[in-house]
Amino acid sequence: xxxxxxxxxxxxxxxxxxxxxxxxxxxxxxxxxxxxxxxxxxxxxxxxxxxxxxxxxxxxxxxxxxxxxxxxxxxxxxxxxxxxxxxxxxxxxxxxxxxxxxxxxxxxxxxxxxxxxxxxxx
Amino acid sequence: xxxxxxxxxxxxxxxxxxxxxxxxxxxxxxxxxxxxxxxxxxxxxxxxxxxxxxxxxxxxxxxxxxxxxxxxxxxxxxxxxxxxxxxxxxxxxxxxxxxxxxxxxxxxxxxxxxxxxxxxxxxxxxxxxxxxxxxxxxxxxxxxxxxxxxxxxxxxxxxxxxxxxxxxxxxxxxxxxxxxxxxxxxxxxxxxxxxxxxxxxxxxxxxxxxxxxxxxxxxxxxxxxxxxxxxxxxxxxxxxxxxxxxxxxxxxxxxxxxxxxxxxxxxxxxxxxxxxxxxxxxxxxxxxxxxxxxxxxxxxxxxxxxxxxxxxxxxxxxxxxxxxxxxxxxxxxxxxxxxxxxxxxxxxxxxxxxxxxxxxxxxxxxxxxxxxxxxxxxxxxxxxxxxxxxxxxxxxxxxxxxxxxxxxxxxxxxxxxxxxxxxxxxxxxxxxxxxxxxxxxxxxxxxxxxxxxxxxxxxxxxxxxxxxxxxxxxxxxxxxxxxxxxxxxxxxxxxxxxxxxxxxxxxxxxxxxxxxxxxxxxxxxxxxxxxxxxxxxxxxxxxxxxxxxxxxxxxxxxxxxxxxxxxxxxxxxxxxx
Numbered sequence: 233x234x235x236x237x238x239x240x241x242x243x244x245x246x247x248x249x250x251x252x253x254x255x256x257x258x259x260x261x262x263x264x265x266x267x268x269x270x271x272x273x274x275x276x277x278x279x280x281x282x283x284x285x286x287x288x289x290x291x292x293x294x295x296x297x298x299x300x301x302x303x304x305x306x307x308x309x310x311x312x313x314x315x316x317x318x319x320x321x322x323x324x325x326x327x328x329x330x331x332x333x334x335x336x337x338x339x340x341x342x343x344x345x346x347x348x349x350x351x352x353x354x
Numbered sequence: 355x356x357x358x359x360x361x362x363x364x365x366x367x368x369x370x371x372x373x374x375x376x377x378x379x380x381x382x383x384x385x386x387x388x389x390x391x392x393x394x395x396x397x398x399x400x401x402x403x404x405x406x407x408x409x410x411x412x413x414x415x416x417x418x419x420x421x422x423x424x425x426x427x428x429x430x431x432x433x434x435x436x437x438x439x440x441x442x443x444x445x446x447x448x449x450x451x452x453x454x455x456x457x458x459x460x461x462x463x464x465x466x467x468x469x470x471x472x473x474x475x476x477x478x479x480x481x482x483x484x485x486x487x488x489x490x491x492x493x494x495x496x497x498x499x500x501x502x503x504x505x506x507x508x509x510x511x512x513x514x515x516x517x518x519x520x521x522x523x524x525x526x527x528x529x530x531x532x533x534x535x536x537x538x539x540x541x542x543x544x545x546x547x548x549x550x551x552x553x554x555x556x557x558x559x560x561x562x563x564x565x566x567x568x569x570x571x572x573x574x575x576x577x578x579x580x581x582x583x584x585x586x587x588x589x590x591x592x593x594x595x596x597x598x599x600x601x602x603x604x605x606x607x608x609x610x611x612x613x614x615x616x617x618x619x620x621x622x623x624x625x626x627x628x629x630x631x632x633x634x635x636x637x638x639x640x641x642x643x644x645x646x647x648x649x650x651x652x653x654x655x656x657x658x659x660x661x662x663x664x665x666x667x668x669x670x671x672x673x674x675x676x677x678x679x680x681x682x683x684x685x686x687x688x689x690x691x692x693x694x695x696x697x698x699x700x701x702x703x704x705x706x707x708x709x710x711x712x713x714x715x716x717x718x719x720x721x722x723x724x725x726x727x728x729x730x731x732x733x734x735x736x737x738x739x740x741x742x743x744x745x746x747x748x749x750x751x752x753x754x755x756x757x758x759x760x761x762x763x764x765x766x767x768x769x770x771x772x773x774x775x776x777x778x779x780x781x782x783x784x785x786x787x788x789x790x791x792x793x794x795x796x797x798x799x800x801x802x803x804x805x806x807x808x809x810x811x812x813x814x815x816x817x818x819x820x821x822x823x824x825x826x827x828x829x830x831x832x833x834x835x836x837x838x839x840x841x842x843x844x845x846x847x848x849x850x851x852x853x854x855x856x857x858x859x860x861x862x863x864x865x866x867x868x869x870x871x872x873x874x875x876x877x878x879x880x881x882x883x884x885x886x887x888x889x890x891x892x893x894x895x896x897x898x899x900x901x902x903x904x905x906x907x908x909x910x911x912x913x914x915x916x917x918x919x920x921x922x923x924x925x926x927x928x929x930x931x
Contacts (some may be wrong), residue, residue: 244715247715247719250722250726254726257726261371269892280725316714336713336715336718337722337754
């Protein structure tokens with residue numbers, strides 16, 4: 233089975249790098265984008281098996297990225313990360329086409345479980 | 355505006371007696387001011403009207419009652435004048451018809467006298483007096499022939515004025531009569547006088563013809579106030595009358611006087627023309643103004659009754675008004691306090707959310723770093739103190755988990771709470787929530803007693819929010835009771851629109867100070883592990899659902915939480931931040 237590619241988008245450098253490393257340890261090929269624009273550029277360059285998208289980012293937010301990529305890459309599953317402790321962003325995201333959402337700080341096992349569920353679905 | 359300025363000047367003093375006053379004093383003053391003001395604006399016009407009416411009625415009634423007296427007096431006066439004039443004319447006729455010589459003959463005089471008595475009546479005697487004042491012929495019952503009148507005042511008056519009518523006098527037979535004298539003359543001398551005496555008992559007939567009531571009186575008096583006829587109450591002929599007529603010729607004069615018996619009387623005087631006499635009519639006021647007195651007492655009675663009614667109405671209405679004002683003020687104050695509380699909650703909520711969000715991000719980093727450490731440790735070869743490192747990372751992760759719980763609750767407290775209404779059975783919701791807590795109360799041996807009204811109607815509310823409410827209160831109750839404590843849950847229908855739920859525990863209870871603060875955010879008695887948000891959130895939710903929350907607590911005895919829920923959702927299902 234080929235390595236699954238994930239695009240991890242978050243403006244918090246420490247967070248995104250550490251999480252990327254932990255996902256790599258679990259056998260994923262992880263690409264990083266630090267903001268919405270960078271994420272869209274990366275999405276243009278290559279295809280990913282899944283995008284993990286932070287909602288709260290300066291500039292282009294997670295939900296904006298979701299809105300822009302969904303018509304172009306409707307097949308790519310998206311999982312949202314929200315830091316506001318509210319289910320609203322998650323629900324709004326799912327309405328826009330995200331597969332699922334998680335609240336930060338995240339539990340890695342939960343994330344792996346959700347990734348597994350949504351990758352199998354494709 | 356000029357017209358509003360004067361009003362502004364008065365208004366604050368009357369209707370707002372000082373913001374700084376104690377509230378009871380303020381309402382008392384307000385009440386007093388309104389009462390005084392209303393009394394002024396009602397009693398003053400009423401009194402004025404009563405006074406004006408009193409005077410108007412009095413004057414018109416007096417006129418109406420006195421006018422008939424005036425009329426009667428006037429008529430009687432004319433009768434008297436006619437009577438006297440007739441007698442005078444008769445005597446004048448004799449003086450014109452017969453020459454002195456004829457009259458001087460006693461035989462002729464007697465014959466004329468007889469005719470007089472027969473045709474006219476009332477004549478007592480008739481005599482002729484010559485130029486020297488000596489009675490030269492006489493017809494009548496007395497022996498007055500040759501009587502000398504020359505030094506008498508009336509004789510001189512006749513010679514000057516031509517005629518004379520005397521006052522009443524008693525004469526020899528001791529009954530009252532008057533004398534009429536007319537001047538006549540022959541070629542030698544002008545100062546002959548024909549004198550006739552008239553019986554005044556006829557006056558009494560004229561007075562009797564007035565038809566006076568028993569209390570009233572009428573009589574003649576001369577200008578000096580001496581009775582010329584008998585009076586019913588005030589004296590006999592020639593006695594002094596207690597009433598004195600006004601001087602001169604005055605027509606009709608009306609006076610209110612006090613008679614010797616102490617009665618208030620109305621006296622009508624009228625002067626008889628050509629006769630030094632006054633007709634006096636006396637009527638007691640009590641008779642005259644009987645109608646007036648009745649009317650006056652009726653008016654007074656109506657005034658008093660009216661005033662009493664007005665006062666009662668004013669007092670009652672002012673009482674109601676001030677009470678309503680006071681209630682409205684209190685409700686406003688309460689609403690204001692609740693609004694203030696809601697504002698406080700919302701601003702603290704925003705602050706909390708800000709802080710929580712800021713902490714949440716580094717917390718996520720710590721979480722990942724610790725997670726990575728754990729991942730690496732798990733994959734590493736065994737080395738010295740590996741187990742210790744594993745332990746430390748696990749501890750970090752556990753602490754992060756605790757922090758996460760707190761930040762998520764903080765964020766949850768502040769976040770927009772959307773409400774979705776559905777039909778619910780409150781009893782089911784309670785049972786469900788108890789299901790979540792089953793482990794705890796079974797473990798601690800807490801007895802749960804359910805006294806649920808099984809006929810409770812369904813209500814329209816939000817399941818999740820309601821669960822949160824009961825969960826928060828039950829969590830509180832559980833932490834208040836000792837192991838093996840008792841929690842009683844009751845439900846009932848409070849009124850057609852409201853359900854009541856009470857959660858009672860026999861735990862430690864709360865002091866008054868604690869009770870005052872339990873709904874304040876961040877207030878907690880669970881030192882170390884409470885966020886102080888549970889009951890603040892509960893309060894917010896119940897408010898949002900259109901319900902009410904009430905707590906009763908007795909330190910050392912227990913606490914009862916009351917939740918009152920509306921059956922229908924509130925019309926304003928607004929969100930609370």
